[in-house]
Amino acid sequence: MNTVYVNGEYVPQSDARVSVYDRGFLMADGVYEVTSVLDGKLVDFDGHVKRLWRSLSELDMAAPVTEDELLEIHRRLVELNNIEEGGVYLQVTRGAAPERDFAFPNPDEVPSTLVLFTFAKNLVGSPAADKGIKVISIEDIRWGRRDIKTVQLLYPSMGKMLAKKAGADDAWMVEDGFVTEGTSNNAYIVKGNKIITRGLSNDILHGITRAAVLRFAQEAQMEVEERNFTIEEAQQADEAFITSATTFVQPVVAIDEAQIGDGVPGKVARRLREIYIEESRKAAI
Ligand code: PMP
Numbered sequence: 001m002n003t004v005y006v007n008g009e010y011v012p013q014s015d016a017r018v019s020v021y022d023r024g025f026l027m028a029d030g031v032y033e034v035t036s037v038l039d040g041k042l043v044d045f046d047g048h049v050k051r052l053w054r055s056l057s058e059l060d061m062a063a064p065v066t067e068d069e070l071l072e073i074h075r076r077l078v079e080l081n082n083i084e085e086g087g088v089y090l091q092v093t094r095g096a097a098p099e100r101d102f103a104f105p106n107p108d109e110v111p112s113t114l115v116l117f118t119f120a121k122n123l124v125g126s127p128a129a130d131k132g133i134k135v136i137s138i139e140d141i142r143w144g145r146r147d148i149k150t151v152q153l154l155y156p157s158m159g160k161m162l163a164k165k166a167g168a169d170d171a172w173m174v175e176d177g178f179v180t181e182g183t184s185n186n187a188y189i190v191k192g193n194k195i196i197t198r199g200l201s202n203d204i205l206h207g208i209t210r211a212a213v214l215r216f217a218q219e220a221q222m223e224v225e226e227r228n229f230t231i232e233e234a235q236q237a238d239e240a241f242i243t244s245a246t247t248f249v250q251p252v253v254a255i256d257e258a259q260i261g262d263g264v265p266g267k268v269a270r271r272l273r274e275i276y277i278e279e280s281r282k283a284a285i
Pocket of ligand 1: 034181182186205206208209210243244245246
């Protein structure tokens with residue numbers, strides 16, 4: 001059985017316990033990170049920890065452990081659960097206050113909750129990457145601080161369900177006529193040698209994979225343009241793709257049933273996926 005980490009202890013998954021008063025459970029008052037694992041090593045751990053510290057600080061939540069301790073916990077879980085390929089999920093919540101109250105509890109009295117678990121998953125060999133995915137567009141009705149990686153994931157879950165119902169794989173969210181991001185990934189289009197993706201702001205999550213992929217693209221002499229784009233522009237693009245820690249670079253071959261390019265994964269997305277996997281393997285710790 002999998003071992004999970006809960007507040008300082010490594011326990012079998014079925015014995016892991018969090019209070020019903022935990023604010024993560026009652027109020028989605030928590031943040032998370034997902035770090036992928038390749039060859040038993042952590043991909044871009046540094047980037048994920050930096051974003052975690054930022055999410056915590058934006059919500060006035062204390063960091064429960066140090067960066068070194070976090071690394072140690074990640075590594076120990078990966079080892080205990082024999083994860084060669086997959087990921088580590090981490091969640092920090094504002095802890096369990098003695099009663100349900102909207103006001104934040106005093107952090108000196110109520111320690112935050114820290115939970116980590118691992119999952120095994122084929123990340124490199126992925127049918128979705130070979131075939132490409134289909135997305136639909138939906139209105140983005142999420143809150144205004146999407147740059148904070150909170151566990152309020154109900155609308156993204158609804159988006160996935162809407163996509164499934166429509167026979168697609170995922171949804172791209174649209175606000176004021178422009179694509180913000182996918183339900184759990186950043187969104188891109190390609191026109192010629194140019195990669196176009198929305199710029200960073202509070203409107204989207206600052207993807208760790210996004211930062212790496214844009215850097216690799218520039219190093220490979222591709223042009224990167226950070227700007228808004230519409231669904232119509234995306235439908236006319238040569239290629240489209242998404243990025244996230246667990247999907248890496250995944251080609252998008254249809255948007256709202258309009259085929260993108262030739263309707264098969266494009267060469268820019270395929271190349272970026274290769275580079276990303278190669279470089280991530282090299283730099284994983
Ligand atoms: N946007 C959203 C809304 C996400 O949930 C995610 C993945 N958690 C991403 C983008 C991609 O971020 P990353 O590359 O750090 O996984």
